[in-house]
Amino acid sequence: MPFSAPTDFLHITSLDDMPSELKGGVVAIGNFDGVHRGHQAVLNTALETGSTLDAPVYAMSFEPHPRSFFNPANPVFRLTPSAQKASVLAACGLNGIVELPFTKEFASIEADHFVEDILLSKMGIRHAVTGYDFHFGKARAGTPDFLRQAGQTHDFGVTIVAQETDEGTETISSSRIRDCLKAGEITLANALLGYRWFFESKVQHGDKRGRDLGYPTANLQLAENCPLKHGVYAVRVVLDDGTVCDGVASYGRRPMFDNGAPLFEVFLFDFTGDLYGRTLKVHVVSHLRGEETFDSVEALIAQMNRDSDEARAILASLHPLSALDHTLFPQSLG
Structure with a gap:
């Protein structure tokens, strides 16, 4: 079964279903793809405001x-599709998410109507928190300054959170993290996220070639527009029954064999069992090397043995990147 946020986390997809538990609340507004450290600054400000109020x-x-x-x-590659975003937001400590359909009609709503009809009439907010670059309403007329003025006019609080930068003073953004994945810079991507990037996928049947090589793999399909660099990765995997396994994975087209459509092939250490049809949650920890071709199957197997040893060593010495990472990422196999 798919992974999800806790049952007390409210995932609302229509304003007609706006629950009383969230009315009169503090809303953090944004796309929040990836829920990275910049987003977390917005969310933490909202949480502090909610605690005060x-x-x-x-x-x-x-x-x-x-x-x-x-x-x-x-289409934009989603670092965190809807269900995964909800699970990260829940781990951040939020009470829920109102996830509205972005349609032609929604895009044409005037900024003042967005405030009056949605934020106030339907949601009954007391305070809004957004990032410095968030815009809303038709023609993006709802600027941060517009929202501040609307708050003064309609008597609700507004906080605009400044740009968040990394230790090198570069802006943290979803686009930058996607670029990191494309370059195979998974360690930097995870540092910008503040937790280990993960995806969910159902195990599908393959050609069983890994089994013949002594490395039976779970074959997973990533989104067609996933920019992740082809290569070999250390991973920590959560099965849909909660079992946690370490492993090594190869993402690519298998140039020594069929050079086919990209697959993410995971070999789980010290695991036996049937995974076909099950959903795995894969935390991508470290990029080990790029995709290569070898002179022989024996040379390939020897490299796979070295990859496994390196992945085991990396995964055995991990520490949480943050409090959020401690919540989201299994810190041990126990």
Whole structure:
């Protein structure tokens, strides 16, 4: 079964279903793809405000991603699809998410109507928190300054959170993290996220070639537009029954064999059992090397043995990247 947020986390997809538990609350508004450290600054500000006001705190987001809506031929790769985003937001301590359908009609709502009809009439907010670059409403007319003025006019609080940078003073953004995945810089991507990036996928049947090599793998399909660099990775995997396994994975086209469609093939250490049809949650920890071809199957197996040893060593010495990582990422196999 798919992984999800805790049952007390509210995942609302229609304003007609706006629960009383969230009304009068503090809303953090944004796309929040990846829920990275920049987003977390917005969420933490909302949580602090909610604590001061003794009010519920939730996120407001949109599906599909507005950039994908306006350019469907080139959809944005989602670092955290809807269910995964909800699970990260729940781990951050929020009470829920209001995830509104981003449609042509929604995109045409005037900024003042967005405030009056949605934030106030339907959601009954007491306070709104957004990032410095968030815009809303038709033609993106709802600027941070517009929201501040609307708060003064309608008597609700507004906090605009400044740009968040990393230790090198570069801006933390979802686009930058996607670029890191494309370059195989998974350690940097995880540092910018503040937790180990993960995805969920159902195990599908393959050609069983890994079994013949002594490395039976669980074959997983990533999104077609996933930019992750082809290569070999150390991973920690959560099975759908809660079992945690370490492993090594190869993502690519298998140039020594069929050079086919990209697959993420995971070999789980010290595991026996049937995984076909089960959903795995894969935390990608470290990039070991790029995809290669070898002179012989024997040379390939020898390299796979070295990859496994390196992955085991990396996974045995991990420490949490943050409190959020401690919550999301299994810290041991126990």
